[in-house]
Amino acid sequence: MDVFVFGVGRSGTTMMYRLVQQAYLQKFGSDFKSTYEPFIWNRELFNDLYENVGSLFGKTASLSIDGIYHHLSLPLFCGASTGNQLQNNEFFDHFAAQKTPTKPHVAKLIRANGRMTLFRRLNPSAKFILMVRNPIDVLNSVKHKFSFFGDDFYPSDYPRFCRELGDKLIKQPSETTWATRSAEYVYQMNLAAVEFGIRDKNTMIVEYDKYKGEPPEIAKNLCDFLGLEFSEAIGRTATTSKGPVTSSVSLSQSEFEQALEYGRLHQQMCENFSLQSPFTTDRIRQRYEGHCTRPDMDTTYEGLVTNQLRRIILTQKKELEQLRGCKGA
Numbered sequence: 618m619d620v621f622v623f624g625v626g627r628s629g630t631t632m633m634y635r636l637v638q639q640a641y642l643q644k645f646g647s648d649f650k651s652t653y654e655p656f657i658w659n660r661e662l663f664n665d666l667y668e669n670v671g672s673l674f675g676k677t678a679s680l681s682i683d684g685i686y687h688h689l690s691l692p693l694f695c696g697a698s699t700g701n702q703l704q705n706n707e708f709f710d711h712f713a714a715q716k717t718p719t720k721p722h723v724a725k726l727i728r729a730n731g732r733m734t735l736f737r738r739l740n741p742s743a744k745f746i747l748m749v750r751n752p753i754d755v756l757n758s759v760k761h762k763f764s765f766f767g768d769d770f771y772p773s774d775y776p777r778f779c780r781e782l783g784d785k786l787i788k789q790p791s792e793t794t795w796a797t798r799s800a801e802y803v804y805q806m807n808l809a810a811v812e813f814g815i816r817d818k819n820t821m822i823v824e825y826d827k828y829k830g831e832p833p834e835i836a837k838n839l840c841d842f843l844g845l846e847f848s849e850a851i852g853r854t855a856t857t858s859k860g861p862v863t864s865s866v867s868l869s870q871s872e873f874e875q876a877l878e879y880g881r882l883h884q885q886m887c888e889n890f891s892l893q894s895p896f897t898t899d900r901i902r903q904r905y906e907g908h909c910t911r912p913d914m915d916t917t918y919e920g921l922v923t924n925q926l927r928r929i930i931l932t933q934k935k936e937l938e939q940l941r942g943c944k945g946a
Contacts, residue, residue: 639850
């Protein structure tokens with residue numbers, strides 16, 4: 618059985634992907650295939666356990682030109698009619714249900730929340746897991762790591778994001794900042810995916826904060842959903858964070874205030890669809906109040922270099938500023 622993990626970046630998708638891999642490792646040994654964000658990363662190189670591919674990130678040789686091409690060719694929000702032109706397409710065949718028995722497939726996708734309908738058409742029997750997290754925490758986690766609109770890898774998705782949403786946009790492009798553009802992406806992609814997942818009997822929706830509060834319980838629910846046996850090893854994996862961890866507040870006060878509107882919209886969405894979340898927007902606000910002391914996002918570096926190189930540049934810039942400050946003193 619194939620399992621696809623969906624969610625916007627910094628929503629716990631790597632954590633869930635790793636948990637599913639552990640469950641499949643217990644059942645199938647190494648006899649299953651893995652795919653990590655195929656719209657960016659090379660499928661062949663990343664066909665391994667997450668623990669074994671860490672050194673591949675940030676390298677140009679790890680990119681998938683084919684994946685980027687298909688991402689840019691495909692709408693961000695795919696309706697029921699999208700996909701007729703994808704017959705006999707090698708990239709999408711990789712995710713389709715196989716006519717003959719083959720290895721089970723575990724995939725993680727962070728550019729496909731608006732495309733779940735398409736992936737369901739490709740694979741009617743696959744199990745989908747959707748990770749959902751409130752926009753405020755997502756923005757705090759993603760800042761200075763990567764762009765939701767991909768402009769550190771290819772021409773920005775933001776213009777077509779706006780075109781496809783039209784009058785559904787909360788804020789028009791002329792009114793936006795980095796924080797509102799990013800929060801709008803998180804909210805709209807979560808909304809599109811939740812609207813799909815609520816109707817789809819083979820989709821399990823997992824709220825990030827609920828997962829972090831009850832990891833063994835969520836792991837047991839996952840095993841039930843996948844028809845797998847729960848074990849202590851799976852429980853241990855559920856309690857261990859993987860992927861880049863955000864341990865401090867990175868938002869400025871203005872960014873936090875701008876994200877609050879989308880936090881409230883997220884809470885309303887959860888209430889509308891009966892999604893359980895342990896934290897209201899007011900409780901989330903209490904965590905940030907008095908701690909948003911960082912400067913606004915410096916967009917000078919966005920879209921110029923890859924993530925790893927940008928971080929090196931930013932680190933060196935800060936060191937130079939500190940040295941100049943010492944010299945001035």
